[in-house]
Amino acid sequence: MSPISRTIESTDLETIVSLAKRRGFVFQASEIYGGLGSTWDYGPLGVELKRNVKDMWWKSMVRDRDDIVGLDSAILQSPEVWMASGHVENFSDPLVECGGCHRRFRADHVGDKCPYCGESKFSEPRQFNLLFKTFMGPVEDEAAVVYLRPETAQGIFINFDNVQTTTRKRIPFGIAQIGKSFRNEVTPGNFIFRTREFEQMEMEYFCKPGSDEEWHRYWIDFSDDWFKKFGIRGEKLRIREHEADELPHYSKGSADIEYEFPWGWGELETISNRTDFDLKAHIKRSGRDLSYFDDAAKERFVPYVVEPAMGADRSALAFMADAYDEEGEGKEKRTVLHFHPDIAPVAVAVLPLSRNEKLAPKAREVYDLVRASFNAQFDDTQSIGRRYRRQDEIGTPLCVTVDFQTVEEDNAVTIRDRDTMVQVRVPIDGLKAALEDQIDKLREACHG
Ligand code: GAP
Numbered sequence: 001m002s003p004i005s006r007t008i009e010s011t012d013l014e015t016i017v018s019l020a021k022r023r024g025f026v027f028q029a030s031e032i033y034g035g036l037g038s039t040w041d042y043g044p045l046g047v048e049l050k051r052n053v054k055d056m057w058w059k060s061m062v063r064d065r066d067d068i069v070g071l072d073s074a075i076l077q078s079p080e081v082w083m084a085s086g087h088v089e090n091f092s093d094p095l096v097e098c099g100g101c102h103r104r105f106r107a108d109h110v111g112d113k114c115p116y117c118g119e120s121k122f123s124e125p126r127q128f129n130l131l132f133k134t135f136m137g138p139v140e141d142e143a144a145v146v147y148l149r150p151e152t153a154q155g156i157f158i159n160f161d162n163v164q165t166t167t168r169k170r171i172p173f174g175i176a177q178i179g180k181s182f183r184n185e186v187t188p189g190n191f192i193f194r195t196r197e198f199e200q201m202e203m204e205y206f207c208k209p210g211s212d213e214e215w216h217r218y219w220i221d222f223s224d225d226w227f228k229k230f231g232i233r234g235e236k237l238r239i240r241e242h243e244a245d246e247l248p249h250y251s252k253g254s255a256d257i258e259y260e261f262p263w264g265w266g267e268l269e270t271i272s273n274r275t276d277f278d279l280k281a282h283i284k285r286s287g288r289d290l291s292y293f294d295d296a297a298k299e300r301f302v303p304y305v306v307e308p309a310m311g312a313d314r315s316a317l318a319f320m321a322d323a324y325d326e327e328g329e330g331k332e333k334r335t336v337l338h339f340h341p342d343i344a345p346v347a348v349a350v351l352p353l354s355r356n357e358k359l360a361p362k363a364r365e366v367y368d369l370v371r372a373s374f375n376a377q378f379d380d381t382q383s384i385g386r387r388y389r390r391q392d393e394i395g396t397p398l399c400v401t402v403d404f405q406t407v408e409e410d411n412a413v414t415i416r417d418r419d420t421m422v423q424v425r426v427p428i429d430g431l432k433a434a435l436e437d438q439i440d441k442l443r444e445a446c447h448g
Helices: 013-022 044-063 079-085 153-157 160-167 212-229 277-286 312-323 360-371 384-394 404-410 428-446
Strands: 026-028 040-042 068-070 092-097 104-106 126-129 132-135 145-148 173-182 197-207 237-241 253-261 264-275 292-294 299-301 304-311 324-327 334-337 348-352 376-378 398-402 412-417 423-427
Touching: 013 026, 013 312, 013 324, 040 044, 044 068, 044 173, 044 197, 044 212, 044 312, 079 145, 079 153, 079 277, 153 160, 153 173, 153 197, 153 277, 153 304, 160 173, 160 197, 197 212, 197 312, 212 237, 212 253, 212 264, 212 304, 253 312, 264 277, 264 312, 277 304, 304 312, 312 324, 334 384, 348 360, 348 384, 360 376, 360 398, 360 428, 384 398, 398 428, 404 412, 412 428, 423 428
Parallel strands: 068 173, 348 376, 348 398
Antiparallel strands: 026 040, 092 104, 092 126, 132 145, 173 197, 197 304, 237 253, 253 264, 264 304, 292 299, 324 334, 398 412, 412 423
């Protein structure tokens, strides 16, 4: 199968936001109350899309490998964790206030002029800490302050010894985690790209000091390949090494995987060489031994850590933006999302030719057969042409149509391909195998 081509190279963010809302991918959170700054709710298709992104990451990181295990740590941890990690002291952005309208911006995100009032006078930058604070228990005083985690990584570091001793993993090995993180961003924006509540997919890879540079390179390449494997076009991705002055406080070296979003290049993932910074910081503050004993070399050391840290929401946005296409003109015009079949919210739609009682039982039987193996949707409303268009617009790779010939003549159905719109007729007996075969071919064609 030849690679999937696009008619248009890209579209603007408004088009994606509008499709996301119209088709039930993403809604503004608290919309009926006017919304709450930069928070979003995932609708029925969005939740499937994001789940697929997370599942594919988990499969690639944990299920398909012997050297990485999973973890699901608490969002609320002892404040000591964030003191040790440096977040209470260092996790801040430079904030400036506009002299005209008094709006606040991240100094490194705003240009020379205020985007709202055009004023070019700003206050001196001051450091604004991004940690969200709340209180644990019934008393709201300093002693009850806890933080919502700003990264999932620290839950992994503080469990290093628990995981290593219970799994008896030998170094190098990794611990992966997916979960919500919270940052009180000064300037959230660009839809689900920068928000104050978001999901991260992070993996801490513990290795021997001295092997860290090699593993850093390995995980940069792995991450770049991961996005391509699931359909992001190679020319829309780039790897950007951090300059020394933008390195996070824990990092010896970081590289971003960036995607060319409608507004320009934006970070999807950072791969950092965190050295032994975090484990040593927790050893010092907690007094617990988090070192590792290498039986073969008979030596004890504090492992170095290489961390691929990816955002699930940003990745979902990149998958949507990259899949978007508009083809044809006039009545033939169609919007299509060329999702990879493992990323598409619906893999197979089952569509009876019409809502006719002769077709209904067979169509339901086919639907039951299909949904046992694929994420499937049944739709018998409106004309078949419109239903194909609707499935194209949400990126469903394959549609199975049950028609009168199915029930009256051949007990066969048609499979329609989203990208080529070619239809093939297959007996229901062989439907599952035929769908699997087409999906396999599509996986290959989607490789970016
Ligand atoms: N543990 C390292 C860490 O958290 P990061 O570069 O700050 O590194 C990792 O975050 C990834 O999390 C980013 O590449 C991005 O995809 C996602 N992310 C970070 N802040 C975000 C925000 N405010 N909104 C949405 N995603 C965010």
